[in-house]
Each structure stands twice: as C-alpha cells, then as structure tokens.
Amino acid sequence: MAISIRDNFSLGTHEPQSPMVRNDVGHPSFTLTIDGKVMQAYEGQTILSVAIDHGINDIPNLCNDEKLEPTSACRMCLVHIEGADRPLPSCNTAAEPGMVVSTNSDELFHIRRTNLEMMLSDHNAYCQPPCQVDCPTHIDIPGYLELIAKGSMKEAARLVKEVLPFPFILGLTCPAPCQKACRRALVDEEIAICRMHGYAAETCLLDPPTPFVQDPPTGKKVAVIGGGPTGLTNAFYLALHGHYVKVFDMQPQAGGMLRYGIPEYRLPKDMMDREIGQLWSMGVDFQANVKLGRDFEIDDLFAQGFDAVYLAIGCWTSNDLGVPGEDANGVVNAIRYLGEKVEGKPVPVKEGDEVVVIGGGFTAFDCTRTSLRLGAKVHTMYRRGRTEMGATTEEVEDGEAEGTHLQLYVSQTKIVAENGTVTGVEFQRNKLGEPDASGRRRPVPIPGSEFVVNCNTVIPAIGQAVDTKVLNEQSGVKWTKYKT
Structure with a gap:
C-alpha cells in the first residue's frame, strides 16, 4: 500500500504507540481505528486519506483536492477523535498511532448541515452546480427550481x-444523473430534480401550454426522418427559428420509442400527446406510415424542394443473443412486444406463462413489469451485478416489488427447445473480470456452473441497434463504426 496522493507529506514527529514497519518509500506504518475497524496508515497521512484508502467514502468534503493544500475551509469533514474536546477536520488532521475515530453521529450531521447552510446562504451561484454539470443537456436546474419555488410554473x-x-x-423517463450529483444529499436527501420540472410542465399542459415566440419565416424547408424524441426535438427548434419542418415516420403516430417502447404506466400517452402537440400548433407537419428505403429515398426529399434532411431513425433492431436455439417459437422481440402492448394488439404473454427476460436495462425491466402485470411468472436474468445495470435503482426495485425473480451474474448459453418451441434457457454463472470497452468489468464464465430455467417465453432485451439497410449506397450517407 502506497501513501495516498491526497497528502502533502508535511511530516511531524510521532511517538510510536504500536510496532512500526517501513513501506517502500521509507515512511513508518501504524494502525488506528476508524468506525470500529482497525486500519493501517502511514506517517504523513491525514485521517481523511486513510479513510478513503480503506473504502470509507461517505465523509463529506467540498474543499479537499489532491492538487491543493488541505485547508479544512468547508468544515464538512469533521470527525470525532477519542480524547479530543471537539470534532476536528479529517482533511488536515494527521493520522496517529492508536487513534480511535468516528465519522458519523447525530452531532456531526447537524454540524455539517449547519455549515453547508451557512455556505449556501451567501453563495453567489456564479459557478455551475454539480447537478447542472452532470445533466447531459446542462439545463439551468437552479433556475427552474427557484421559479417553481416561487410558483412560476410556466416560466420554469x-x-x-x-x-x-x-x-x-x-420528468418521467430520464434516469436523472443530475440527482446523483445533488449536494443536498450532504444535508438530508437529494432533490427530486426530474420530478420537479415534470410537475411544472404537467401544470402547464393542463392549463394553456407555454407560448413561444417564433422567428419570422425563413423560407427554408427541412425534412426530419423519424418522429421519435431526437427528431421531434430537432423539429421543435427548427420551427422556433422560422423554418418549415415536415416529419416523416414509419409508425402510425409520433413519439417513436417514447410511444412504442415505454409502457403506459411509466409514460401516460394522453399527456405525452399534449406535449408533442405543441409542434403541430407551431406549424410542423407530420406524415405517418412511411419508411425510408421502402417508401422514399433521401434524394426524393431534395427533389420535393427540401433544403436539408435530418436523420433520426432510431434504434429499432433488437440485438441477437448469439446462442443456439434463439430462432425457436417463444423467443419474443422486446421492442415489438412493448409496442404491441401499447397499441392494444394481442401479445405473446398471458396469465400463467413463465417468462425469462434477459437484460438489465430499461427495456428489460419494461418487459419484466409488463409481463408481471399480464399475470406471468417472470425471471429477470442479468450477466453483471446491480451497480452495472442500465436501469435505475428505482426501476429495479419496483420490478422486484412486483414479483420478478432477479438473478445476477448469469449469462445465457443456449435456448432449450422441444419440437422447435421454447421450454427453457440454459445459463452459466459468472464472476467479474477486467473492464471491457464500456468501462464495466467483463463477465467471466465459471466452468461447471450451468443450470436451466424452465419457461415458455424468452424476451431478449440486451440492447438495440440502427437498421443500416434503410440507406442505399446511392444516398451518399456513410455509417460510422458506431452506426451513426
């Protein structure tokens, strides 16, 4: 174990109270106790760096940075030290042999909360807050929260x-990375950021919608291929800037995956239609049931007088499992299944069925919860652990609460079938190895751990891809290796 880079190595003199040894850079080591656990430390370390090196990451701190001298300015990292007459900052208090440290108590909670509130009381807010930094679109989160607090829903x-x-x-569909960065969690709990702007928007949709002043017409025409969230977003801002926009979509109604990939219980379609409807009032046209590569080509749109074409065709092709037997009857396309349920069509899952859903993302849990609500017994199988799942913790816990049997660290090896019809899925247990290209640890099969889950329906939900066949070579559009 090396000395943490968080320390400035301003060594002091310590009388040894436990046997000393030397590490590879010549600093003596000793032990101390933090939260009841005996830990090894090195002379020159602070209490905070020892705690972090041993996996204690919940001591709040705002001013501690490895590139700066520790100053304890924020007073958020205070801890109790046995024998001290008051809490001390862990970021610049040297660790000493035999110390007994406690990092949490009601007293520390209230001190930290008071210190944070004092800092926020005169904060000029010129810096970008962590929630806004972590938001992919960098929405002005503090701005709209303040407007909501004032009751100005339309302005929010x-x-x-x-x-x-x-x-x-x-507000209903975003995984809310902003909330994971919310500093309010240092005081009590994170703010429900997504739900708040969803609430403001719902209030406006139930009242007349928020008006926007459009720029004068430019005379330019833009064709948007794809009526999902990306295409409709593009259409909104193009129309706002005065361009004529027409959206072409292969589905009967606009919305894309919002409509056909997200169940009604997660996104009520009547309210969704109200929000999408603002585009039609802005002059955006929509043509349904037309597909690129089948009903028209890109050159056809230019021939019709469009000045630009925006491609937003979405990912409607489900990834294959890549195992024997996946062409058996009873293997169900996840996206098609969810879409048929939304449209009220007959679906391949009914009460009493035994269903295996493979995957750990939103689509997997949408299929899981939809199947449970149809009366099926459901097994949700994922090859990594909870922290690696694409679905939010809330979504996973809701699936478990509704009755799914969740199994982790398992990978499918084959679909078991009799006379061409699914009877089960064979899995093999995994352990996690080194990280792969996604940054997540790669599942490594454990030999001899195979087992079979009996079922009559299998729903693979391991991701979707773009259908690259919709564009011919004459279109002039070339796909990247990411199919974009």
Missing part, C-alpha cells in the same frame, strides 16, 4: 424548453 417550463422541449416526458 419555459426555462427548461430553452434546451429541451419536452420537460413533462423527461
């Missing part, structure tokens, strides 16, 4: 729409 919705036109839809 308008502020969100400056960078994203569908705050109601987003």
